[in-house]
Amino acid sequence: MVQTDGLRQRKTNGNSDVVAISEEGKKLDQKLDQHGSYEFGGPLGVLAIMTGFPILMYYLWICLWFYDGSLVHPTSVDDIQPFLGRMWAHIREDASPNLYAWKVYSGNMLFQFFLAWVMPGFMQEGLPVPSLGYKTLMYNCNALTSLYATMGTAALLHYTGIFRLTEIIDNYGHLMSVAMIWGFGVSFGMYFVAVATGTQMRMSGNLIYDVFMGASLNPRIGPVDLKMWAEVRIPWVIVFFLAVSGACKQYDTLGYVTPNMAFMCLATWFYINACAKGEDCIPQTWDMYHEKWGFMVIFWNFAGVPFSYVYSVVYMASHDPSKYKFSTPTYIALYVTLCTAYYIWDTAMAQKSHFKMQTQGIYTFRKTFPQLPGNTVKNPTYIQTAHGNRLLTSGWWAWSRKPNYVADWIMSLTWGLVIGTATPIPYFYSVFFITVLIHRCGRDFERCAVKYGKDWERYCEVVPYKFIPYIY
Numbered sequence: 001m002v003q004t005d006g007l008r009q010r011k012t013n014g015n016s017d018v019v020a021i022s023e024e025g026k027k028l029d030q031k032l033d034q035h036g037s038y039e040f041g042g043p044l045g046v047l048a049i050m051t052g053f054p055i056l057m058y059y060l061w062i063c064l065w066f067y068d069g070s071l072v073h074p075t076s077v078d079d080i081q082p083f084l085g086r087m088w089a090h091i092r093e094d095a096s097p098n099l100y101a102w103k104v105y106s107g108n109m110l111f112q113f114f115l116a117w118v119m120p121g122f123m124q125e126g127l128p129v130p131s132l133g134y135k136t137l138m139y140n141c142n143a144l145t146s147l148y149a150t151m152g153t154a155a156l157l158h159y160t161g162i163f164r165l166t167e168i169i170d171n172y173g174h175l176m177s178v179a180m181i182w183g184f185g186v187s188f189g190m191y192f193v194a195v196a197t198g199t200q201m202r203m204s205g206n207l208i209y210d211v212f213m214g215a216s217l218n219p220r221i222g223p224v225d226l227k228m229w230a231e232v233r234i235p236w237v238i239v240f241f242l243a244v245s246g247a248c249k250q251y252d253t254l255g256y257v258t259p260n261m262a263f264m265c266l267a268t269w270f271y272i273n274a275c276a277k278g279e280d281c282i283p284q285t286w287d288m289y290h291e292k293w294g295f296m297v298i299f300w301n302f303a304g305v306p307f308s309y310v311y312s313v314v315y316m317a318s319h320d321p322s323k324y325k326f327s328t329p330t331y332i333a334l335y336v337t338l339c340t341a342y343y344i345w346d347t348a349m350a351q352k353s354h355f356k357m358q359t360q361g362i363y364t365f366r367k368t369f370p371q372l373p374g375n376t377v378k379n380p381t382y383i384q385t386a387h388g389n390r391l392l393t394s395g396w397w398a399w400s401r402k403p404n405y406v407a408d409w410i411m412s413l414t415w416g417l418v419i420g421t422a423t424p425i426p427y428f429y430s431v432f433f434i435t436v437l438i439h440r441c442g443r444d445f446e447r448c449a450v451k452y453g454k455d456w457e458r459y460c461e462v463v464p465y466k467f468i469p470y471i472y
Helices: 023-030 044-066 079-095 097-117 145-160 165-170 171-195 208-215 226-232 236-253 258-276 279-284 295-308 311-317 328-358 403-417 425-452 454-462
Strands: 122-125 136-141 382-384 391-392
Touching: 023 258, 023 295, 044 079, 044 171, 044 208, 044 295, 044 311, 044 425, 079 136, 079 171, 097 145, 097 171, 097 236, 122 279, 136 279, 145 236, 145 258, 145 279, 165 171, 165 236, 165 311, 171 208, 171 295, 208 295, 226 236, 226 258, 226 295, 226 328, 226 425, 236 258, 258 311, 258 328, 258 403, 279 311, 279 328, 295 425, 311 425, 328 391, 382 454, 391 454, 403 425, 425 454
Parallel strands: none
Antiparallel strands: 122 136, 382 391
């Protein structure tokens, strides 16, 4: 049943396959939808993150672009002030938020929003949201058609000379600054909009902490769900086109594209295409039905992901290929590792999402390219909880509680391995990512222990390994 407010109330109609939340489960959900304790070190911790990450992003970019990938530092106490002056000069001259960068970055934002609004897509129902009385939201999953429209538009602009794709990598610093301003502006703006419209939830009462964690859960403009739009359309589109820009830069400079840069084009295309073709699986994720839309998500999608995950591209675009040239067997090993990790990640994510859809009585899944074998578990085994939800215990999820995290991290590691030991900076992604995954896993498991109680203990006995089977 679809209501005029865009919400949908799913009826079980006696179907035993459809999950019904118990009264006990509803009480637990109500408890979990209240602010309990501070995370990330509380207000001081999130303030440190909000100020420290932009500084770190500038520093790593400066080291890559101007200092051959070396981690520069003051040579003495007397050099601290001159060192900071040199760093600021790089930002002022090569990372100023100039008008051109505003046009490029904001133009892409508006174009992606326009595509999200008008392009045809697949209507997907999300999970029941406790704060909405267990109604569900409908999502127009049109990221795939939007992606190919973006690629076609970019190719046209490049070949006509209206906008050469090399401009992206050449203006990296300027674009990064604009992205940061967008991230801060939207984060604070969404907080005040939520408070003004009375849509805030799980508030702590501390301004900085609530801006960081977010105030609203499901902000929308017209048919566009802002949280899902920002998660798929902004970061991974920029990441992919940064890699393509680096390849264009190499071709213009060298007359060819190195296997390393081609690897990054493939790796980033894997990711953006997976997000687009599997967009219908995203409404079933923690990000959509529980995580609020605050600085933690907004800044990272607008600036953090696109401008700190592809440092290998930045390095390769500004250095001679002799510094990161490998043997043929090494290239084969890299490509095979990437493709294997991608297969596990893609199918593990699909298995979990399809299982959740089945618990809602949805048995027909979207068919988009590529549909990999093993993406749906037939006759899945699971643990039925007193809460009402079911915990999957078959497919990849029989081997560990987070098989998708393991595969995802291996892919992130290859994004650094692709330049070998030329510089440690491209490994930032994998080091940061494993920290995020472990922290997020702890948050998830803690919440599940509260939500499912003894059923969670039973699940942990059935699936004892968090990440890697027989190891951890």
